Amino acid sequence: MNAALNNCSAQEELSVKRLRGITDGAAAEPIGPGVAGGSLRVICLKELYNxxxxxPLIIGSKSLRTLKLFRCSGDWDKILEVIAEQENAGDQIEIMAPGQLNILVRMI
Incomplete structure (x- = not known):
């Protein structure tokens, strides 16, 4: 994943669904923005464990306007707090959890 993001300077959208093999959050290599961090506008993560x-990708994506998290387990509070405090905070964050209504937060 890092190799792709380090070599795709014009990447505007990234969608990752049901990625397998990330089993230990402490040992998993962080996914950084690479050169794509300047152009990514939409990130969609679906059904990811850890x-x-x-x-780092979400926080480092300076052009991010839409973040969609669908059924991604774990504690996202710190990441969401950091991106909400950034000057370039996105337009919307969409969060969907199993058995719950879709939550859409528009950043002002």
Whole structure:
């Protein structure tokens, strides 16, 4: 994943669904923004276990306007707090959990 993001300077959208093999959050290599961090506008993560390893990517994506988290387990509070405090905070964050209504937060 890092190799792709380090070599895709024009990448505007990233969707990761049901990625397997990230089993230990402490040992998982963080996914950084690489050169794609300047152009990524939409990040969609779906059904990920230990998806917090995408935190550096989310925080480092300076053009991020939409973040969608669908059924991604774990504690996302710190990551969401950091991006909410950034000057370039996105337009919307969409969070969907099993058995719950879809939550859409518009950033002002």
């Amino acid at each position: 998806g917090q390893c995408f935190g």
